[in-house]
Amino acid sequence: xxxxxxxxxxxxxxxxxxxxxxxxxxxxxxxxxxxxxxxxxxxxxxxxxxxxxxxxxxxxxxxxxxxxxxxxxxxxxxxxxxxxxxxxxxxxxxxxxxxxxxxxxxxxxxxxxxxxxxxxxxxxxxxxxxxxxxxxxxxxxxxxxxx
Amino acid sequence: xxxxxxxxxxxxxxxxxxxxxxxxxxxxxxxxxxxxxxxxxxxxxxxxxxxxxxxxxxxxxxxxxxxxxxxxxxxxxxxxxxxxxxxxxxxxxxxxxxxxxxxxxxxxxxxxxxxxxxxxxxxxxxxxxxxxxxxxxxxxxxxxxxxxxxxxxxxxxxxxxxxxxxxxxxxxxxxxxxxxxxxxxxxxxxxxxxxxxxxxxxxxxxxxxxxxxxxxxxxxxxxxxxxxxxxxxxxxxxxxxxxxxxxxxxxxxxxxxxxxxxxxxxxxx
Numbered sequence: 001x002x003x004x005x006x007x008x009x010x011x012x013x014x015x016x017x018x019x020x021x022x023x024x025x026x027x028x029x030x031x032x033x034x035x036x037x038x039x040x041x042x043x044x045x046x047x048x049x050x051x052x053x054x055x056x057x058x059x060x061x062x063x064x065x066x067x068x069x070x071x072x073x074x075x076x077x078x079x080x081x082x083x084x085x086x087x088x089x090x091x092x093x094x095x096x097x098x099x100x101x102x103x104x105x106x107x108x109x110x111x112x113x114x115x116x117x118x119x120x121x122x123x124x125x126x127x128x129x130x131x132x133x134x135x136x137x138x139x140x141x142x143x144x145x146x147x
Numbered sequence: 148x149x150x151x152x153x154x155x156x157x158x159x160x161x162x163x164x165x166x167x168x169x170x171x172x173x174x175x176x177x178x179x180x181x182x183x184x185x186x187x188x189x190x191x192x193x194x195x196x197x198x199x200x201x202x203x204x205x206x207x208x209x210x211x212x213x214x215x216x217x218x219x220x221x222x223x224x225x226x227x228x229x230x231x232x233x234x235x236x237x238x239x240x241x242x243x244x245x246x247x248x249x250x251x252x253x254x255x256x257x258x259x260x261x262x263x264x265x266x267x268x269x270x271x272x273x274x275x276x277x278x279x280x281x282x283x284x285x286x287x288x289x290x291x292x293x294x295x296x297x298x299x300x301x302x303x304x305x306x307x308x309x310x311x312x313x314x315x316x317x318x319x320x321x322x323x324x325x326x327x328x329x330x331x332x333x334x335x336x337x338x339x340x341x342x343x344x345x346x347x348x349x350x351x352x353x354x355x356x357x358x359x360x361x362x363x364x365x366x367x368x369x370x371x372x373x374x375x376x377x378x379x380x381x382x383x384x385x386x387x388x389x390x391x392x393x394x395x396x397x398x399x400x401x402x403x404x405x406x407x408x409x410x411x412x413x414x415x416x
Contacts, residue, residue, distance in 0.1 A: 082206065084316035087329055089293075096317045103278035103345040106194070107332035108291065131287065131343065132279060133259055140346070141278035145195040 047114075049122050056132070058125040066098065068112065068121055072128055076142040077102045079124075084109050103141045104128050149412045150222070150235035152358055155252070156245035157416065158237055163252045166237065169229040170351050171271045178227045184275045186221060187348045189395060191276065194345055200385050203394050208310040208377060209387035210327050211364045212402040214357050216393060219411050221354060235413065238362050239355035241334050242297045247355050248288070257288035259340075266351060276346045284350055285340030292336035295329060303329050304367055309377045314386045322367060331360050362415045365408055376402040 045062040052058070059071040070077045079100045086109075087094050099109020100120070105127060112120030128137075153162070173183040193204040193213070204213045218236055225234045239247050247253045254265040260283035266272040268282055279285055303325045310323040318324045334356050335342050341349040348354075368375065380390045387393055389403045405411060 082316055084206075085319060085324065085328055094319065105343060106345045106347070107335040107343060127291070130290065131285075131339065133285075133287075135279050135281045135285075138278055138280040140276050145345075 047118055047121065049125075053126050054129050056129045058122070058129065060121040060125055062112075062121060066112075068100065070102075070121060070125055070128075072125065072132070072137055075137040077104065077128060077137055078142055078144045080145060081112075082109060086111065100124055102128070103143070104131055104137070149414070150233060151414050151416045152235045152362070153237055153416050154245065155237050155239050155247045155355065158252075160251065162235075162237075165229065165231055165234060166225075167252065167265060167351070169225040169231065169234050173225060173228045174271065174273065176228050178224050181224070186217070187275050187346050189217070190348050191345050193394065197394065199394070201387060201394075202385075203387060205327070206316045207386055208314045208323055209393055209402060210323055210331075211361070212376065212405045213387075213393050215361050215364070215405045215408075215411075216396050216400050218354065218357055218361060219405070219413070220396070222413065236354050236358045238358035238415070239352065240359055241294045241337065241356070242300055247352055248286070253350075253352055253355075254284075257286045257338075258290075259287065260285060274341070274349050277341065277349065278344050278346060279341070286342070286350065287339030289337060289339075291339050291343065292333055294337045295333050299329055300363070304363065304370075307371060309371070309375050311377060312383075314378070314383070322371075326360065326363065330363070331356075365415060368406070373407050374403070376406060 047062050048060060050057075050059045057071075057073050059074075061069040063069065066081050068079055070079060079102050081098050081100050083096060084099050085094055086097055086099065097111045097117070098113065099111050101107075101109045102124075105124065108127075110120050110124040110127065111117040112124070117123075158166075170183065176182060190204070194202075196202050201207070203209055204217075222234065222236050225236075226232050237247075248257050249255055250264055252265065254261050254267065254270075256262065256264065256267075260281065261267050261272075262283050264270065266284050272284060274282055274284060303322070306320065306322040306325050308320050308322060310321045311318060316324060316328065335347060338350065338352060338356070341347060342352065342356075376389045378386055378388050380388050382388055382391070387402060390401050392398055393400055393402070408414060
């Protein structure tokens with residue numbers, strides 16, 4: 001049952017990532033609340049960004065519980081997180097991680113965490129801009145859904 | 148009527164024309180209470196977890212039988228709308244061979260807006276519920292991913308367990324999940340544009356891709372056994388059991404009921 005054991009290890013390690021991420025956000029919240037800068041604490045994640053990529057404005061905000069937000073040219077793209085296997089194209093070993101999908105990258109989850117994939121949300125934003133080309137997101141892209 | 152689903156490579160010009168014209172006709176003509184766009188609605192609705200707490204179409208055990216039923220329903224609707232009982236859904240073997248993206252079939256533009264030729268608006272193909280604000284079908288072949296290799300197909304086809312708990316995208320030792328992620332997802336991303344979106348049936352190649360996925364499952368069944376769906380009856384929470392009806396299909400459209408394609412009036416050549 002080597003494969004099963006490996007899968008379980010992968011799953012547990014994925015759960016570990018989620019827990020660690022949640023814990024880190026929690027600690028950050030407590031620290032902010034104790035400081036004089038409390039009113040700005042909600043926007044304090046250093047991974048947040050607001051910049052231009054290929055003539056489109058990309059804006060990403062990281063929130064507690066992994067409920068991240070993304071806007072492209074001020075239009076919302078609803079994100080859904082799923083726990084899923086990844087088969088990296090660089091040939092590295094398959095692993096389970098937390099990936100983010102949307103209406104636009106529906107079969108192509110992008111990993112976002114606070115360690116190896118801390119730039120995941122920006123990577124996702126750029127991927128969407130590349131897919132959009134000259135077009136913009138429509139209202140359909142902003143609709144939330146559950147997996 | 149029983150049909151033989153052929154490879155794109157084996158289709159005659161007349162068969163290609165009949166297939167694309169039936170799709171175009173179904174865009175604007177209702178049969179059995181639905182037209183083509185209903186399939187886009189169904190794909191969007193049943194991709195998400197529905198109110199019964201089940202993911203019917205994707206990221207779950209019923210991924211393969213759900214799409215088998217979905218394709219069978221469309222094939223019948225195309226036969227009905229065109230009055231041609233010989234219409235079949237062809238399959239696209241994306242590991243090599245004939246491309247469906249030709250001027251005489253699904254259109255030859257694969258690097259952005261399909262603005263002319265087959266499946267352009269002027270040809271008669273409108274886009275529905277697009278998450279990309281556009282009136283043109285979008286394709287970006289190869290921009291985001293490469294197509295699966297024959298070696299990857301062999302590896303996936305070699306997984307002997309149909310599926311197992313937790314019946315989701317994390318299972319490694321699962322034919323269903325490996326097919327879904329390594330083959331199915333990757334080809335959606337390889338074609339790109341609308342094929343990479345939740346509303347993927349806007350691109351008619353959706354059907355040719357899923358036909359190949361269904362063919363691979365049927366080949367897998369020929370080796371591992373036709374009656375191999377998991378989970379078996381037992382009302383596994385949040386998952387379609389072998390004898391549980393898959394929504395939105397008619398009552399008794401269960402994984403068990405669609406396991407044998409010889410009972411579904413089609414075969415593969």
